[in-house]
Amino acid sequence: MPQSEAKLQSEILKAHKDNDYSRLCELYAKAAQTRGDVNQACFLATQAYVFGLQSNHPLTEHLHSFLKNHGREE
Amino acid sequence: MQKTDLTAVRQSVSLAKGLPNAHYIDPTVYQEEKHALLFDQWAGLSVAADVPTPGDAIPLTFLGLPLLLLRDREGQVRVFQNTCRHRGMILVEHPTKIExxxxxxxHxxxxxTDGRLVSTxxxxxxxxxxHEDIKRSELGLIEIRSHIWRDVVWINVNNNAPEFPVAMADAMERWKEFEQPLFHGGEDSRFNLEVNCNWKLAVENYCESYHLPWVHPGLNSYSRLEDHYNIEKPGTYSGQGTLVYRQLADDSGGVFPDFANLSSQWDSAAEYLAIYPNVLLGTHRDHAFAIILVPEGPEATIEKIHLYYPVADTDPHLRQKNTTQWKLVFEEDVFVVEGMQRGRHGLAFDGGKFSPAMDGPTHCFHDWAAQQIETKRQARHAAE
Structure with a gap:
């Protein structure tokens, strides 16, 4: 695993531990951007979207559009 | 199940007996009453002041039913079953702010916050x-029918009661002068009492004045028994009123402001209504209270007490004094309701004998309870 990916993974785990849902939205969105594979990107964007919904994060609308454009969300 | 005989309960007050012991101690009867007396009615659950701002959410258990009380983003108070439509998981474990x-x-x-399923x-x-088989529009949270009156969140779990303003028309008419904003006194104006009795005994004790000179001797100096009157509205509520309400004052004579535009009868009167099934309300010219009786089993009840004022900004010292005074009165009743509970394990107790002059409000409640139970039994029998 590349160092940057490992660091992101570590930050995600910490945010889960801290129940920091806004941070989780941001970190999963960041992770989604690193993936060239659309399925992997949509998986991670979904994670980001859910935590965005929960925390009312400003990224939520953008994530919804991304998922909808890929046929993954209503 | 062996059905209790309620024939004697339905007699006039001069002939009637009280509800049989089983209605206070038997788990099977408790379950029967759960539906007939609570889930089929408009029962008190909580107060809107418990969720003051949008997003406030409190999980509650009401007779085993997991509920979620919240104020949605538009400011509307709602009650949902606190259960995910997917695998039945409890959604909210602790009071929280839903952002x-x-x-x-x-998963x-x-x-x-209005219950719509928005992501799967x-x-x-x-x-x-x-997924084509997951229709979000059909999988929103199960909303429990609710209504706010006098800040109390009333719920009709079985969704079969008349509309709230119809069901409560008589009580609302009686106190129509008090249909004006109520301001919860805040943290110093709420407290709970945990009592080892069936919830109905708290209703029965509340709605009669017969016990006042014996159990609340402190009231007797200014609120004598002969200054009280019975209130009976069969099928809806019963209670008591006093003609000599005296305002609480601080050391310099300061009092709470009055509710606006009250008629002169309320200068010295106050009333205390047990709204069937489980809400006890009191109103005075300068404050009000609500007690929600939360059944915790056949022989346990939590009394949730909230005090209200005509304006948002009242003197905190006077408010605390008022809370302390009422807490003392309500605590004085604990040994009575717990004693009646233990008394109902007496095998030969036959429901008791009412005073036709003094126990009318209690009989009124028993008659209502018996009627609801009989109606439920008849409906079940017809369905079978």
Missing amino acids: GAIRCPY SWCYA PHVGGPGQNT
Whole structure:
């Protein structure tokens, strides 16, 4: 695993531990951007979207559009 | 199940007996009453002041039913079953502020605060959040029918009672002068009492004045028994009133402001109504209170007490004094309701003999309870 990916993974785990849902939205969105594979990107964007919904994060609308454009969300 | 005989309960007050012991101690009868007396009615659950701002959410258990009381983003107070439509997981475990959506902690299905299902992550496979068989419009949170009156959140779990303003028309008419804003006194104006008795005994004790000179001797100096009157509205409520309400004052004679535009009868009167099934209300010219009786089993009840004022900004010292005074009165009743509870384990107790002059409000409640139970039994019998 590349160092940057490992660091992101570590930050995600910490945010889960801290129940920091806004941070989780941001970190999963960041992770989604690193993936060239659309399925992997949509998986991670979904994670980001859910935590965005929960925390009312400003990224939520953008994530919804991304998922909808890929046929993954209503 | 062996049905209790309620024939004697339905007699006139001069002939009637009280509800049989089983209605206070038997788990099977408790379950029967859960539906007939609470889930079929408009029962008190909580107060709107418990969720003062949008997003405030409190999980509650009401007779075993997991509920979620919240104020949605538009400011409307709602009650939902606190259960995810996916796998039945409890959605909210602790009082919280919902910033955006309610996320189930299990598979993260998300609900808007108005109950709509808004996200079903990975439901069609990883990263695929829709599926043709998952129709979100059909899978919103189960909303429990609710209504706010006098800040009390009333719920009709079985969704079969008349509309609230119809069901409560008589009580609302009686106190129509008090249909004006109520301001919860805040943290110093709420307290709970845990009592070892069936919830009905708290109703029965509350709605009669017969016990006042014996159990509340402190009231007797200014609120004598002969200054009280019975209130009976069969099928809806009963209670007591006093003609000599005296305002609480601080050391310099300061009092709470009055509710606006009250008629002169309220200068010195106050009334205390047991609104069937489980809400006890009191009103005076300068304050009001609500007691919600939460049954915790056949022989346990939590009394949730809230005090209200005509304006938002009242003197905190006077408010505390008022809370202390009422707490003392309500605590004086604890040994009575707990004693009656233990008394109902006396095998030969036959429901008791009412004073036709003094126990009318209690009999009125028993008659209502018996009628509701009989109606439920008849409906079940017809269905079978």
